[in-house]
Amino acid sequence: ARVRLNGRDLGVTWCAPWRVEIGDVLKEKDNRLEIEVANLWPNRLIGDRLLPLEKQVAWTTWNPYKADSELLPSGLLGPVRITTQEKGGMQ
Structure with missing residues (x-):
């Protein structure tokens, strides 16, 4: 991100x-x-399967996914938190 x-x-x-x-x-x-x-690459490939060939954006030599394949969890999956830390403590 x-x-x-x-x-x-x-x-x-x-x-x-x-x-x-x-x-x-x-x-x-x-x-x-x-x-x-x-997004994750598999989700892009699944999304492309929903589009006509001329509107697909991904290129691959092999796409094992179908239009009804289950999407993988992707994106911002949890809450964003702002935490404090002593100066110099981040690694």
Whole structure:
């Protein structure tokens, strides 16, 4: 997920612990947090199966999925939390 706070790009987090440092961007109030997530490749392939061939966007040499295949959990799956930590403690 790409994370932005108050218009500043804080980078991409793609694996546990899914954290970004926000300390120098965080304001006292009126903060705007944006989290941009991507879908999983299997879900894109399943979605393409619902479209006519000329409207499909994914290209692959093999698509084992059907239009009625079950979608995999994807995106922002849990609550977003802002936690505090002693300075220098993030690894």
